Every structure is written in C-alpha cells, then in structure tokens.
Amino acid sequence: MEIEYLLNMDNISKEYYGNRVLKNVSLQVKPGEIHALMGENGAGKSTLMNILFGMPVIHSTGGYEGVVKINGEKVLIDDPHKAMDYGIGMVHQEFMLIPGFTITENIKVGREICKPTLLSHIFGRDLEKLDIEQMRKDAKKALSNIGLDINEYVKVAGLPIGYMQFVEIAREIDKTGIKLLVFDEPTAVLTESEADRLLEIMKIISSKGIAIIFITHRLDEVMAAADSITILRDGEFVARKEIKDTSAMDIAQLMVGRKVEKLVDNEKMENIRNLRDDDLALTLRDFYVNMPGEMVKGINLDIRKGEIFGIGGLAGQGKIGIPNGIMGLYETEGTANAFGKDLELDKLGNALDNGIAFVSEDRRGVGLLLDETIEQNIVFSAMQAKDEFLINFAGLKLYDKKRAREHALKMIELLDIRCTGPSQTAGSLSGGNQQKVCLARALTLNPKILIVSEPTRGIDIGAKKLVLEYLVQLNRQEGLTIIVVSSELVELRSICDRIAIVSDGKLATILEPDAADVEFGLAMAGSKKDGDKND
C-alpha cells in the first residue's frame, strides 16, 4: 500500500504564530491520476501546497509536523529546488512568463541547451552558444505532448490568456523527470471553452503517467476530470474519495457542512419588523461592476425594507463588487434604486446622500485613516457628506472639536470600543476595535441602509459575536435595513433573513438561512443547477 502512492503526505500540521492552520491533514496521490483538492477559502489548500514545495514561508515560521513521502520514501523538502529535483512542478495561477520572449525561450528559460564554443573553453560555460535547433525541437515536443498546435517561435506577448496557461504547462512538462504537477485554480482566468480544453490536456498529461493535483472551486470540473478528491475544511482533513463513488451533492455537503452554531441568538429579540415584498429598500437591475478581481456581471436583487440581507459566495466571485459599485467606488453599469430613487452611480457620494452607509471589507485600506484619531475617523464621513460637526467661523466651516468629542465618547461607550480615549490613533487599535470604529462612522451618518462588507474578517470570536449582535439589534430596534456581505457562511446563516449566493459575478440563487448545506455548497461551487433563480 505504501508503494501504491506517488505522493503521501501524512498527518501534516502547521502553525503560524500560534494559529493552527492545518490539523493532521493527509493527502495521497497515485501515479498518473488527477487528484482534486477542494475546500473553501482559508481551508488550508495553499498552506499544504507550500509545504509540498518547501516554500521559505513554511520553514521561516518553524516548519511543519508530519511526514511527506515520495514513492514511499520519506523526504524532507525545505527548498523549492529540492521539490523540483523530486519531479514536482507547479502551474501558477498568475503566469510566470516573460512577454518579450518566444514560446521556446519561455519554455527553456533557465534550462537552456548549449553548445561549447571556442570562447567557452577559455572563459567557462557562460559563453557557450545556445543550441536553438535542439531547444525548438524540445519545445515542439512539449507543445505537441499537450496537444497544442502553435508555432514555438511566436512571442508570448499577445497570446490569448488561455494559450499562456498552456505554455506554462508545456514548460513544466518539458522538465525531465516530472512526476507530479500541481494546478492552482488553473481555470479561474480562462473562458469556458479554454477551460474545457485545459481539462482535456490534464487528461492527456495524466495518461502519460504524470500525476496531477488539481486545486479548484468548481465542482463541475472536478466531476468531469478528476479521479479522486481530498476535501479540506478549516484546516482539517474531511475526506478522501474516489470520484466514481461519490456525487457532486456529496462533495458540496462535505465542503460546507459544519454544525451551524448560532452565533447570535436572534430569536429572543423582540421582532417588530414587517417585511413585505412590495416595500423595497434597494433594488439592483442588470447591475455590473468593474472591480478588478471581484467583477459583477449583471445582477438583479430586491432587498426588502427592514431585512437583514446576506450576500455570500467564494472569494473573487463578485460579492465584494456589489457594495463597492453601489457606493460609486468602481465603474458600474445598470441601475441601483434606493427607496424608489435611482442612484447616480457615477457621482461620488451620491449613495451617502441617499442614506446608504458602507463599512468596507478593506478596513485598513478603505475603512480608516490609520494615522488619525478615533474621533476624526468616527465623525469624518458625517462631516464631509452632511456638514455635521462644523461651526461657522468668518465664512469658514471649522471643525467643531467639542461636539465631535462628545459624539465620539458616546460611540465608544455604545460600541464598547477598547481604547485609551478618543485621541488614540485608529491604526493602533486591534482589528475588532477598528471594525467598531468603522461601524461607528457609518452609524454617525444615520443611514437608512447599512451595507457591511466582511464584518468579522480578522477579528476574534468575542468581538465577532458582539458586532453581529449589534447589527441584529440595530435591525430589530431601529428597523435599519442591513446588507451583510461575507465569505463566512456561518455568520450569514446566523443573522440573515435571506442569503444571496454570488458565483462568477452572477446571482446563483437566494436561499433561506436554514436551507440545506448541500444547496449552499452547490451554489457556491458554481455547479450549474436550474431552478430557484431570484424572481
């Protein structure tokens, strides 16, 4: 049994500064099989691959526990070069190609074939002549090996994205003795037909006896191409299955499934809300947002007045783009309508004027002025957008320190912001307290709709609970409409009335929080499933 596996990673654990990101994870890959590695964002896939490649980030933070075996032999890979020597290659998500070089040169870079010359006899290998003929032959062979019909002397610049990916693969194949290739979300940047092509190529490669680890979020692709699968969740090993013994439903369940702990006990809170389908707070029609990495490609949503509406989905699928588009931070198309009034999306600050406040997911980048005081951070938006906290002085609108201070103190008490006082700089606060400052700023605007993006990212469990509870309380007591955008399904399911899942920039489905795990899993993994679209 030991011999059967090409790669055997046994009981791998890894800690970053006391934070356990991998707990006894195992991964086995047979020669010549396509093995899928799945899990949500933060499940530990990248860390596992970094261990396999001996990346410096692993070894500079104390190494890992567990055993890695290749062909049944225990190995210690503490350097990427060693991984290469063992025949492990990687096809990167962002292409590592030199645009001005030809395909041949890109495939052979660093491993050029040379012929000795007169000068090289005297001055050493650096002055040998390139054997272009041989390099071309090799490149051609590698390209035809993956069934790619393209001239090897073409420059990489200007090739379609899909072809760049294939050139990368050809480069890995060309390395002698390659036994295992890792594909890190290779289809993320490809069009559908290119992705199909890639899956075919993966099959061709594996039929030549090279094993493949295929990291992806897309269930369809796994079902179509993989032979077996390992599923991780929260740094833990969930299951290893043969694809023929399982189904997309099973996998989705395994990926998402976890005990739904109620983070917030919202049953107890008094509920005076009256949610009606014809009383809408925010409607999006054919909404496109051009936010790099989070493209929204045509979404229709109806958010009822007074509800907590969740928007979930995996990273990079476009959920983050929605609030950023509404606030006018990125280019948009389509319409957004708040309380019956169309927003002028190209006019900066128009959403603020229409009573929409936003707590950004990028706390340190967009959410805060790190070098300014808590007080300044809290009152800033209200001051700029609504002319509050200002006194008139000889025609100049001056900062009203006294009222700002009073308000800041009130907010600090209300939200329990742990600080030395309102003059502490926001940058020196902990993540949870920074989030509360962001929240305080949004609330200072007295919004009618509050959009909170990733409300609990990077904050500890206690603060998490407090923030979520406060959101529910605002909703129940003040009737505030809240839109929560989050990658954490658990928190969405514990506070939201309805949850929209966004996949590939489009609305996959809208689910009730107590819908089955399978449905969430399928929707997030972009599995094509007809039926309940938003109506």
Place this chain on the structure above:
Amino acid sequence: MTDKLKNMYASIGLPRLIITCFFLIMLLMAPPLGLSITSLLGDSIRRWAMYGLLVLAMVPAVKCGIGLNFGISLGIVGGLFGATAVIELGITNPWLAMLAAMLIGLFVGSLLGIGYGLLLNKVKGSEMTVSTYVGFSVIAFMNMIWLTLPFKDGNLIWPIGQQGMRNTISLEGSFGLVLNNFLDFNIGDLHIPTGLILFFLLTCFAVFIFMKSKAGIAMSAAGANPTFSKASGINVDKMRVLGTAISTALAAVGIITYAQSYGFLQLYNAPLMMGFHSVAAVLIGGASLKDAKISHVIIGTFLFQGILTVALPVVNKILPEGNLSDVIRIIISNGIILYALSKTKGGSK
C-alpha cells in the same frame, strides 16, 4: 526616566538632534574667532522669518498628497511678476505696493497652481520627479519672459538697450524692508524684525486654521488615504488641485516677503534652487513625504537657515583664502539637503 528620555529622543529624531548640535557648535565657535553671537543670531532670526513662507508652502502640498513640492518656483515667478508689475505701475506707497504685489502674486500663483495641480493629477506616483522638472523648466521659461516683457520703468530694465529686465532690482523706492522695519527693535546689536516675524506667524496661523476647516480636513484625508476619502464622497483629484494651488500661492506671497526683507528682487536663475532649500528645511523640521506640520516648518526653517548664516562666517574665518568659503557654502547647503532627504523618516511622528 530613561523611558522619558527615549520618548524625547524619538520625538525629536536623530537628524534634528545632529543638526541642532552642529548649529550650537558653530555658534560656540564664533566668539573665539572674533564674531558676535548676537549679530549672528539676529541674522538667523531674520532669515528664518524671511524664508518661512516658502517653507510653509510645503505643508498643503504634502497634506494633499502630491508630496514635497519642488515646483514652488511656479509660485515664486508669479510673486516676482507681481512685484515687478507693481514697480512698473508706479505704486510708491510701500504698504500699498507690497499689498498689490501680493495680490497679483496670489492671483497668478493660484492660476499657475491650478494648472500645475491638473498636471500632477495626470502623473500620480511620480509627482516629486515631475515637480522638480516643472520647477526647473518654469525658471528657464521665465528667463525668456523677463527679457521680453514690455516693462519700461527705469528701475526694472537694463539702462543700456532699454529692453529686458535686470538681474537684481532694488526695492528701495518700493516696498523694501517695509515689514522688517514695522515695530522693530534692538537688544544690544540683536535686531528683531517684529513685522516680518508677525507676518510669518500670522500666515502660519491662517494655514493652521484652514487645515482645521472642512475643506482642510477633506484635503488631508485625500492625501492620507484616497480610497477612504472617495468612500466618503470626496473628489480626491479636486482636493489635490486645491492643495497644489494653495502651496503655489503661498510661494508667491513667500517670495515677496523674502524680497522685501532682502531689499532686492532677484530674477532669472536666482530662484532656481529655492524649491530644494524649502524642501530641505521642512524635512529637517521633521516632516516626511506623507506628513508635514506647521511646527516642522517653524523648527526646520530655523535650523536650516541658522546653520547657513552661522556656519558661513565661521568657515570664512577658518579658511580665509579667496572663494573657498563659497565652495563650503555649496557643500554645506547641498549636504543638508542630501542628508534631510536621506533621513526623511526620523522624527516624523
């Protein structure tokens, strides 16, 4: 106790500490060489207040996010134009002349500043490089303008040829020394130009008040974190133009203050390096590329100008041979600039 000292050290910063020490050493070396400390100090104070406004021009520039404004030459030529225009117009009342010169300077400076700000918005990320060259080119461009302006006043143009302005124009019949002599007094041979100092501090105060206004706060935020400001509905580009325009206009007023204290207008290549001197002064004062405060301006200008005024006579005494002292002057002033630029971090908090 050691903590307190450490805190003090951190807030002063190594560069300022070294430069203060250098300044004090130079001052102490003066009496044995037969120089009067009080007159040296008096000179330092005068030059401090006279250069102050040009250095103050850095504050809005840094705050609005364009970084250190090497291009204050734009404002300087605007101010010089105002001053020459006033002489050409024949305004002889010193106060009126200065006021008129400043108003023309403000107007021209703001206009140039707006255009300059629009340009800087097109080159985000490399503002300092671009502004350096804008500063140099505008001086070269104005060299041609000074030669061709159709001014006729005998004080302005070359007596031979009747065309083109002189290198140095005396302000004796105009607003020369009008601020310096306002309420001035002497303590021994230490001369205090009260009016000049008051004007400098008042302008500092005005800028301080502006930074506390809605527009000023929005401008600082736009410089500190553009995306944050955008999310609060602030037009970041507009704020950058505003900051650049204020900086340039301040430089225009600054050169007029400078000229009245010096007693002469200097045209052509004279203002070429003034941008660099201002940048160096504010950096020594503790500013960084991201943050500059009024206090940085006040401290930095005093240290920078103080060293130049005190070190030169001292060096002159030690090395009396011919033009060596001028070489030393160039080495010292450029050395300070280089040092300040390489130590931009120390004491920035």
